[in-house]
Amino acid sequence: MKPFDYVRALGPGDATAAAGREGAAFIAGGTNLLDLMKLGVMTPSTLVDITHLHLDRVETTEDAGLRIGALVTNSDLANHAAVRRDYAVLSRALLAGASGQLRNKATTGGNLLQRTRCPYFYDTAMACNKRDPGSGCRAIGGVTRLHAILGASAHCIATHPSDMAVAMLALGAGVEVEGADGKRRVVALDDFYRLPGEWPDIETVLEPGDLITAVLLPPPPQGRQIYRKVRDRASYAFALASVAAVIRVDSGRIASAALAFGGIAPRPWRDGDAEAALIGEVPSREVFERAADILLADAQGQGGNEFKIDLTRRLLVSVLTEATEERT
């Protein structure tokens, strides 16, 4: 871990001002940042402690949605009565992630910005365009069990590891950001992440000094909410693939469908065409397979992760089947 200056921000102004320094990074829960700093993967020269900014409340918004402060911990969010009742997919996704200890520390804002678990990113001896732009991607041709089947580029095949963000994407969340100028704006989560392309080091649309202050959820969706995660052990492991689904069936036909996927792409993945293929249809295996065909049309394995294509298909069909079956 490189030496750094520690700055404690007592108001948002402090935070964004300090964040203007070259090499500054915000720290809140620290569960990912400190992990990476110990390995020399991230080397901020200033750490701006934002844990005293009082961004730790969950509030109902005027439109009956939810405003989740950026510092709300994963535990508090998963256990919040309104989330458990109205946004079950989010609660489920959070509870499927990490461990009780990590959820108590990890925050909403930090989770959105979680870095990939690509082992080549994690090892400074390996070339990695995400860690060291232009150095190459040692993961390609290496051990690729964890890697992406959708959205990767010739420069990076890493996946985004979050569970929470996948559920939020299916819920149509927005990210509230305070810029260095003190102005707040809301970015749809679907527009928040960037694909790696030539510059996998740039992962989001955030500008230097931007501070995530909250995540906004629209009013509770109607229909069935499911989060299903597949991993290498029963608990405490990152997703090989996950699906968040919010599906409403009306009069025997699929009236709305929001699907988001984790563990298979460089960002929480959503495919509007696959969703559109479901709308208005009578639920059936054929319909579900068609949606899977659309989702996976461009899927590309890297050797060790080829299985994710079949796994994602099976998972999607299974989740859609459960989401649309008649309740007894």
Added chain:
Amino acid sequence: MSEHHKMDAPDHARRLDDMAQGLIGTAMDRPDGPLKVSGTATYAHEWAVDNLCHGVLARATVPTGRVSDVAAQDILDRPGILAVITDRRLLRNPAQGGAGEAPVQDPSRIAYFGQPIALVVAETFEAARDAAASLRIDYEETEGTYRPEDAAFETPEDKQSSQGDLDAAMAQAAHSIDVTYTTPGHNSAAMEPHGAIASWDGDDLVLRGSYQMLKHNRKEIADSLGIDPANVRLLSPYVGGGFGSKLGIAPEAVAAALAARDLGRPVSVALSRQQVFETTMRRSETRQRIRLAADAEGRLTGIGHDAWVSNLPGETFAEPATQATPFLYGGENRQIGFHVARLNRTCAGSVRAPGEAVGVTVLENAMDELAEATGVDPVDLRRRNIPDTDPSTGKPFSSHTLRRALDDGATRFGWNQRQRPGTRREGDWLIGLGMACATRVNILAEARARVSLTADGRAVVETDMTDIGTGTYAILTQIAGEMLGLPLDRVTTRLGDTDLPPGSGSGGSMGASSTGSAVYLACRNLRAQIAARLDCAETDLTLKDGKAIAANKTTDLAGLSDGTLTAEGHIEPGKTREETRQATFGTFFTEVAVNAVTGETRVRRMQGTFAAGRILNHKTARSQCIGGMTFGIGMALTEELMHDPRDGHIVNRDLAEYHMPVNADVPQIDVVLLDERDDWASPIQAKGIGELSICGAGAAITNAIYNASGVRVRDYPASLDKILAGLDDGRG
């Protein structure tokens, strides 16, 4: 006084059974428990040592070659940096178990990726870690061999054996199986990373470290440093798990000692978890071909077992995967082949039950395949093939309990509920049952221990033996208490200090029976000393609750002698080792659920029945068995060292990606310990138990996966992708 015993004849006297205290075998709580649960047991890296500075090892970032330059000066100029040690005596690899001499030194020659190159020492850990990470090292790279597929295999003559004509047996067999399985590398992954604190007083070194076998480790340290073992004292009273990884000294120990000598002050060095993966022993990956020839009723006429394993050039250890094949099952034709590749990967060495852990597992998979082929129930198939004597040598077994374990396990588990493969389903879950046998060779090792009976009637047991979680504190306390008639609170056991008599060390499942025998012998001698004071024969003496009863007279042990009575016990293996085949046996039964959509497997039930001679403590023995079976769950489902094909480096070098089982992966395992005495094994009739329960455990799970899903995974671990490949399209 010294009591020496060479195990040249079976001990039918079973003196422990004559004792009156009632401690032996009980499920007594560990005496070290209160310290461990309160965080006050002191592990290697936790001693309060004044003026301590901190060292962190720097690693090679090329797989093979030579160090051309270490840019030490760049970091020595930083504040708080005390030294950069590049001494040629630094270790390249850990020592193999029981080596008793220095392992490969000179880190300037690089044999594998991640090898330690230098030690950076600083006033603080934070400064040392940063400096070690940024230490610039230049290399001259050379070509290496990183994949078994690219390696030429050696076929050492002394590791091949053959009897009869296996090819003919295969050709004539009513049923035959010829299958090849692979198992990946494993890491012991003990929860305590290797750590050491070195301090010198003149020419004398005190090393507080994390080791399994102190008497060997002391010599390894001394040899590495070029000093006399008499100048080395090792302290390891508490060891946070070993599983083979701490059998021999590892790079941190010598690095700490060298740095402390150079700096003239104590130095602590701990491996990071990533370094534990990269620079301590891995279990070799294996490829194993099993051939089974059987008659129409499933009686074996031939067994073939070929194993291909790997290690670094020059290392003598080779995962002995075929170790149990000579004796587990009958069959007059038998052929064993053994092949070793030289790879530039992290050194291969002992990981819990080297050999049988992977070898019996694969053999037991092949037996399941034979059961399927013959139509004989898997339990019956084993019953039909239990040999009367060692089929390779004709020697008698010292004891043989496989049939009892089969009967007990099958009944308790409800084996008769097993259905045909792929026929039981609960929702998305396919349910199946599987079983496998367990066996592990038994070893008695030389060991010494001292027992003192103080004037106030208390006993102190002393040996350099270690307790790596195995329960040594408990069982040695019990043996002494039983023999001397003392309740638990009047016996103190001191371990893990080379100033004490050398025990066997912990490894190869021999610690309890070997060092336990030494304690037993010392106590037998003390009993004789007591008897002499009471003017009776030792055999007429009853010791119980601190009192001696002889000829209807009761005497308090306190006050029996003005001073302390002391005896040293010394056990050595002898002829019984040559005259009998000594092994432990058991069975595993499991119920798994395989998800028809995702291929995920959950172990729902797991039952183990084991026999290992006299069980010294039912609580700690049971815990050992649970631990081994859990290693089996990991081996079956999740554990795999993943090496980059281009440079051999271990890609999943942390606990997030090397998937050892978590609590949710492990059901409430049921363990049964069969009552047994093995008179040939040791004078306390005990055998080893720490490793038995991993030897075949994985096969019980993969066999159950086959029963559940009809998918036979022959490439461990049976991760969901491999099961998915064999499942149908999910329609069910």
Added chain:
Amino acid sequence: MQTRLHVNGTTHHLDIDPRTTLLDALRDHLRLTGSKKGCDHGQCGACTVLLNGRRINACLALACMHDHDEIITIEGLGGPDDLSPLQAAFVAHDGYQCGYCTPGQICSATAMLEEMADGWPSHVTDDLTGATKPDATEISERMSGNLCRCSAYPNIVDAILAVAAERTRA
């Protein structure tokens, strides 16, 4: 830098490198070595301590960020002669072998029982809005952030179940 830590009811003033983790501050500076370093990356749980009553991984916390927090370590739960109910149950059920993960397991279980009492659901809870019951499945899932290579898992679960049952009776 100057900072302070409130640990087990005592306030300590420290002069430490800002890079010092809470775990290293406890172990190296306060000599509270009950909190263990098994991985240093939040992947094993051996360093689990209670921060304002909640379980966290001390290895992924900077000491200087926690000068306002109340920290309880294993040493604060009970000493060898004064074991907490969970500590005693771990001994009775052999919920450990080598003992290295044990303080983290016990700190974790201590907070986990409070989480269950507060009605927090888990990944294996069927009904997110209903009650939770402390059975082996729930406890296994909730304790999965604490690795144990000796694998005392079934015994750990038994120890926790015993204490949970006692609490229910009380």
